[in-house]
Amino acid sequence: MIIVARTLALAATLALATACATSNRSGDSTLYQGLGERSGIAKIVEDLLYRIVEDDRIAPQFKGIDVVQFHTNLTDQICEISGGPCTYTGRAMTEVHEGMNVTETQFNALAEQLILAMEENQVSTSAQNRLLGRLVELHPDITHR
Amino acid sequence: MKPSTLCRLTLVACVSLAPAAALKADPGSRLWATGGVTTIEGTAGGGLVPWALMSGYASDEEWGGTLTLSRAETDDFTLNVTGAALNWRNRIELSIARQTLDLDTLGAALGQDELSQDIFAAKVRLAGDVLYSDYGQWSLGLQHKHQREFDVPEAVGAEDDRGTDVYLAASKLFFAAVLDRNLLVNVSLRGTRANQGGLLGFGGDRNDSYEAMLETSAGILLNRSWVVGAEYRQKPDNLGFAREQDWWDVFVAWIPDRRLSVTAAWADLGDIAGLEDQRGLYVSLQGTF
Numbered sequence: 001m002i003i004v005a006r007t008l009a010l011a012a013t014l015a016l017a018t019a020c021a022t023s024n025r026s027g028d029s030t031l032y033q034g035l036g037e038r039s040g041i042a043k044i045v046e047d048l049l050y051r052i053v054e055d056d057r058i059a060p061q062f063k064g065i066d067v068v069q070f071h072t073n074l075t076d077q078i079c080e081i082s083g084g085p086c087t088y089t090g091r092a093m094t095e096v097h098e099g100m101n102v103t104e105t106q107f108n109a110l111a112e113q114l115i116l117a118m119e120e121n122q123v124s125t126s127a128q129n130r131l132l133g134r135l136v137e138l139h140p141d142i143t144h145r
Numbered sequence: 146m147k148p149s150t151l152c153r154l155t156l157v158a159c160v161s162l163a164p165a166a167a168l169k170a171d172p173g174s175r176l177w178a179t180g181g182v183t184t185i186e187g188t189a190g191g192g193l194v195p196w197a198l199m200s201g202y203a204s205d206e207e208w209g210g211t212l213t214l215s216r217a218e219t220d221d222f223t224l225n226v227t228g229a230a231l232n233w234r235n236r237i238e239l240s241i242a243r244q245t246l247d248l249d250t251l252g253a254a255l256g257q258d259e260l261s262q263d264i265f266a267a268k269v270r271l272a273g274d275v276l277y278s279d280y281g282q283w284s285l286g287l288q289h290k291h292q293r294e295f296d297v298p299e300a301v302g303a304e305d306d307r308g309t310d311v312y313l314a315a316s317k318l319f320f321a322a323v324l325d326r327n328l329l330v331n332v333s334l335r336g337t338r339a340n341q342g343g344l345l346g347f348g349g350d351r352n353d354s355y356e357a358m359l360e361t362s363a364g365i366l367l368n369r370s371w372v373v374g375a376e377y378r379q380k381p382d383n384l385g386f387a388r389e390q391d392w393w394d395v396f397v398a399w400i401p402d403r404r405l406s407v408t409a410a411w412a413d414l415g416d417i418a419g420l421e422d423q424r425g426l427y428v429s430l431q432g433t434f
Contacts, residue, residue: 057174104235104274105204108174115176115369125368126325133320139277 029083034127035118038084042075044117051113058109061100081134093141102143111135172403172433173202173209175235177369178329179275179318182398182408183213183431186264186288186342187228187242190314192410192427193392194360194376196331197284197316199270200230200238201433202403208233213242213431217412219423221250226429238268238286246344250420260344261293268314275329281317288312290343301386301418303346304353310337312360326365329374333360340383341417349383356381364396372398390415394427406431 035041049071052062062070069090079086090096111132118128173180181198184190189200192215203209208231215226228242246260268286275282288310292298295306312335322328335358338347348354358381364374378392396410410427417423 103205105174105206107277108176108204111176112174126321129321129325129327136277136320139274 031127031130032079032082032084034124035078035082035084035131036121036123038075038079038086040121040123041078041082041084042071044114044121044123045071045075045078047117047120048074048114051117052110055109055113058106058113061102061106078131078135082131093138094145097142097145100145102145104143107139107143173207173232174204175202176276177403178366178372178398178400180211180232180403180433182406182429183211183215183228183230183240185215185217185224185226185242185244186266186290187213187226187230187240188266188268188286188288189230189232189238189240190331191362191364191374191376192394192396192408192412192429193378194331194362195268195286195288195312195314195333195335196362197270197273197282197314197333198275199235199268199284200232200240203232203235205234205236207235209434211431211433213429215427215429217414217425217427219412219414219417219425221248221420222417222423223247223249236270238266240264240266240268242266244342244344251418255297257294257297259294260297262343263291263293264343265289265291275316275318278317281315284314284316286312286314290339290347292343292346295346298340298344298346301345302350302384303340304348305338306346308338308343308347310335310339310343312336318366323365326367329364329366329372331362334358335360337381338383339381341380341389345384345418350385352381352383364398370400372396372400387419388416396427404433406433 052058073090076086077088080088180201181189181196184192184195188195189198190196201209201211210231213228217224225245226242228240230238230240232238242264244262248259252258266288268284271283271285273280273282290308292306312333314333316331319328336355337358338355340346340349358379360378362374362376364372366372375395376393380389380391382389392414394410394412396408398406398408400406408429412427414423
């Protein structure tokens with residue numbers, strides 16, 4: 001029941017967030033396009049959040065976050081990392097994860113859920129690999145802090 | 146079926162499965178294919194070459210393991226391997242394997258049907274992560290091998306019926322490296338006195354010392370379920386009665402789920418005990434818990 005309620009609340013806030021978010025600066029990246037541009041990335045992040053909520057390995061680490069803000073920030077971050085016309089305006093990765101003591105198990109679990117969310121959105125293996133290759137560079141800033 | 150029989154069967158099933166199910170809900174959190182498969186020596190790796198990867202999918206808060214059955218058939222020999230491995234927190238891997246080499250062609254002449262050895266192995270991840278570290282993942286491993294029937298190896302000049310291989314392995318996955326596919330590269334350096342991996346004993350008349358052997362492999366992950374690649378394993382040549390060549394193979398591994406992998410390879414094992422060009426198909430089935 002709790003999961004259902006949380007999922008519904010998440011759905012409502014995310015629908016709103018996705019509808020509000022637009023960005024039109026020029027970019028040059030096949031990866032960004034391969035992820036479906038900002039709207040595609042927003043959808044992937046949305047699906048990722050649903051997956052996180054139901055994953056006992058990582059859900060506790062996300063307890064109490066501002067879901068709309070998180071969705072916007074992560075979407076912007078992936079958009080920027082993939083070469084899209086966005087700017088991540090959240091706090092530094094090291095600062096965000098300070099004191100969370102993110103384990104390897106949790107980092108792996110999040111990577112797994114991201115991959116599954118990308119598959120769910122028909123992102124090609126090629127684009128998945130390229131994005132993961134860039135995201136794993138954040139590993140030292142996220143784990144064991 | 147009589148009720149009593151059903152009860153007994155159910156009880157056996159419950160008693161044997163319940164503890165495992167209670168302790169282990171899934172095979173672990175590491176990403177698909179990052180456990181490799183199981184070598185003929187029971188260690189996590191490819192088919193012939195040990196990798197720095199740890200068996201199964203346990204991550205730093207988990208434990209897990211694998212069970213493996215493998216078989217290779219060449220013109221004159223058949224190798225069967227059964228193996229089991231445990232992985233504690235992606236840090237320590239302990240494994241056992243039994244190799245049985247059926248002497249299909251030589252058996253009658255030698256008056257012995259098979260050669261066989263047991264392998265007790267340990268591997269420690271020293272540093273790094275195959276996916277997340279710039280310098281890759283580094284592991285140190287031991288394989289203690291014990292002949293079960295030493296008559297034939299001794300007759301052809303092997304010095305010892307047991308030996309311990311030591312290896313240092315490095316593995317790294319390069320994301321989107323080949324046509325945007327992930328590339329896994331492994332290099333191992335092994336110190337060994339083993340003849341034909343130990344099936345013909347350890348040390349010999351031509352050489353009786355440890356030698357350093359290079360073993361390497363590379364695989365491309367077509368997606369998260371399919372890996373294709375090749376391996377090369379340098380070998381000593383200790384026995385005077387017959388030359389020994391390096392091994393190599395090309396493989397394809399199918400990993401439909403973390404719980405299961407199926408590997409097929411075409412392996413060239415060179416000359417074995419004087420019989421030339423031993424090439425053939427290798428198949429390995431691995432379950433992960």
